[in-house]
Amino acid sequence: IKSFDFSFINNLAKNKHKKAYQGIVQYGTAGFRTRATSLDHVLFRMGLLTVLRSQVKKATIGLMITASHNLEIDNGVKVVDPNGEMLETSWEIIATKLANVEDDKVISILQEIIKEQNIDTSLSASVIIGRDTRSSSLNLSQAAVSGIKAMNSKFIDVGVVTTPQLHYFVVSMNKNRDYGIPALEGYYKKISEAYKKIIETTINNGKYSNKVQLDAANGVGALAIKELKKYLNGALNIEIYNSGEGQLNYMCGADYVKQKKISPLNIPINPYVKCVSIDGDADRIVYYYIDKYNQFHLLDGDRIAILVADYLKELLQQSHLNLQLGLVQTAYANGNSTVYISDTLNIPVACVRTGVKYLHHKALEFDIGVYFESNGHGTVVFNESAINTIYMTANNNSLSSIQRKAAQTLSYVIDVVNQTVGDAISDMLLVELILHAKGWDIVTWKKSYSDLPNKQVKIEVQDRNAIITTNEERCCIKPKELQKEIDKIVTKYEKGRSFVRSSGTEDVVRIYVECENDSDIDKMAAEVSLAVYELAGGIGIKPII
Ligand code: G16
Known part of the structure; x- marks a missing residue:
């Protein structure tokens, strides 16, 4: 040596x-x-x-x-x-x-x-x-x-830098600039130029508004968004809140909003205004709005995935491209979202365990793979042959203008997307250009399907490694009695589904429940929490049913 x-x-x-x-x-x-x-x-x-x-x-x-x-x-x-x-x-x-x-x-x-x-x-x-x-x-x-x-x-x-920017640097350094110029300027230029090109080519934008209230979780995303705004040159009207004056991720940010299903601190509450929250390193994003009854509506990673997959499918149809499109989710995906993807959109959908690394690998099996965790962490990956086919179609003058234009749009989408990993900033641009193309406001987007009521809670246990799961985390095999208990609980509720797993980022066990009736969800979550507490060595306050 x-x-x-x-x-x-x-x-x-x-x-x-x-x-x-x-x-x-x-x-x-x-x-x-x-x-x-x-x-x-x-x-x-x-x-x-x-x-x-x-x-x-x-x-x-x-x-x-x-x-x-x-x-x-x-x-x-x-x-x-x-x-x-x-x-x-x-x-x-x-x-x-x-x-x-x-x-x-x-x-x-x-x-x-x-x-x-x-x-x-x-x-x-x-x-x-x-x-x-x-x-x-x-x-x-x-x-x-x-x-x-x-x-x-x-x-x-x-x-x-944001985490996705670091991923961008790594890929652009290794790919000899094929992917992009390895500099922050290269990153901002690549995604913003492509975004502007798509926006410019879409004429009718119906109910779409380009105003976004963005909660930056008091993290690095605030700096990145401020920078991005210079490159967007007004193409998107982003108002930034929680831009560093408060505590990082405290009562704000994508994780807080997704888990609590409430607005973050400091964001103005104006009915029907499109809001987004990103997380502390800007790799996750969720959308939401408040209606005139002050009710909170969340549009999470499941909905972003559906919006994106549906749009890509449309573009593939218009450009007559025979590329295989697929979607990857985790067990946290709302049951109704999975049914909607396979039955209404007719797009193949796969389930893998939590962690973008697993979703990313699975998505690479498709020509175009869309992957999102419901917490808002995800992106789209295009394989080399899909990229080449799209570019060739966009430049083939013997094809109809509709075909070519759809392929051209797809080629810009490739540049808007940060394919290396979920990227809140590029995901936001992707969502916005789709809403713009469809002429949708956030309410229209929300109407495409209804989520099953659901809840996520966390329980502290003596040793989170005591929980072992299988079947993409949908089944708990250790402690032995726990899955039987969960099965008993879920059968009591219509469309009941629940799973538990130990977190890989916090010292807790995570619990997910969903069922048909909103009024049952808290009870169901409490029952599963109690089972975890009793059978997996819970510590702290015992859950009450
Ligand atoms: C990370 C991972 C995500 C995962 C999340 C929560 O996100 O990249 O794939 O969903 O942790 O993981 P767990 O439930 O195991 O705690 P981030 O944004 O925190 O880096």
Whole structure:
């Protein structure tokens, strides 16, 4: 093994970046995520690891410091693979091992990884690192840089960016600019130019209004949206709220709005005004509005997915393109949304476990794969041959103008979309251009189908790993008696469905329930919560039925 100064790395691991936290940290749904104060050694070690990953993949690897929807006190890191995907699962295990060993074992684990993965350590490596606006993020990024430098690797620190922007950087660095120019300017130009082109070519926009009230969760998305507005040049009228003056994700942001089904703090309550909330690192988005009776209406990831898939299907039909379109959801998707997609839209729909990494991979099986979690995390992926076919059709003068125009629009949609991962900003542009094309206001959009009443709650347990699920998380196999109990509860309610799973980003068990009658939903949620509390080692206040 050549080129690394292991005694120098060892010294850093044992002194400057020694473990300050003795508990286990796990690479969860979206990387490591826990209290920011426990993470310095994890970031240092992820700096070391990403250099090795870069040597294995012979490509640039990304490192994003964020705890996304979690509160300010937490932080975390997401590792981004060369194609903009989340870190490969087999390396999550390696990352967890490296993050948890004692300080004096760091070098031996590094050497083990190098041997097992057969890494040529003389190869040059490159890591790109970004961070969100949390007060802990700068120090943590410096810990990661310390690890990267100790491995003599090149790195680029792009500073404060959204998670999807970091993914964009990784892909554009690795794809030799085919995907985009690896600079923030390239990102904004790409999505805004394509957006403006589509808007300009649609004449009749019916009930559509280009005004959006946006809750930026007091996070990095506020900075990005302010920047985007310069490039949009008035093509979308975005009013930004929660732009950094308050606490990050506190009573605001996409997760809060989705879970609580209420408006966030500080957003003006004007009936029928289109509102959106994004989360702390701007990779999730939900829409909502208040009606004249002050009732709250949510349009979440399920509805965004349906809107997008329906629009793409229309464009494929108009352009006579025979490309396979499919949609991917998780168990959280509302039962009525799944029925609507398969029975009304006639689009194949697949279900995978929670985590965009799983949805992304499944979506790649289609020529055009739309994936969204109901929490608003998702995007569209187009495979290479679909992209080529679309471009060829758009430029084929022997075809009808309708055919060509639809293909042309599709080609712009490809550029609006950040295909690397769910991106609240590019998703918002996508939704807006579709609403504009259809001439819809938010109420018309909401009317396309009705959701089943549903609720999500969280329960604290002694050990969240006590819950083990199968069948894309729809069935709990451990603790043994829990699924039987859930089955008993759901049969009492018309169209009842429920599942439980341990969160990979918070120290809780998540519970989802849905049924036909709104009046039953709280009782059903309480019953399942109690079953989890009693059978899975609940702590804190016991749920009351
Ligand atoms: C992350 C993942 C999402 C997942 C969410 C919640 O989002 O990227 O795919 O839905 O966590 O995961 P869990 O239910 O396991 O806590 P984010 O926006 O927090 O990075």
